[in-house]
């Protein structure tokens with residue numbers, strides 16, 4: 782089965798690839814996993830069908846401090862890459 786290319790729920794850019802934050806190149810996001818859009822640096826969460834959707838306040842409330850910090854650091858890095 783051909784993998785359908787997802788689109789960012791925030792900016793609608795095509796998401797052709799993903800990279801795991803802990804640099805395991807084989808790991809791909811699954812249901813319930815969070816990801817950041819490379820283009821707009823907004824946070825997405827993968828639903829039961831593994832389609833990315835926008836995070837809502839309730840999703841973020843379930844995250845621990847460490848994860849929130851990691852997301853915020855990664856967002857800052859994506860945004861600063863943009864300015865180069």
Ligand SMILES: [Zn+2]
Pocket residue numbers: 789790791792793794818819820821822823
């Ligand atoms: Zn985006």
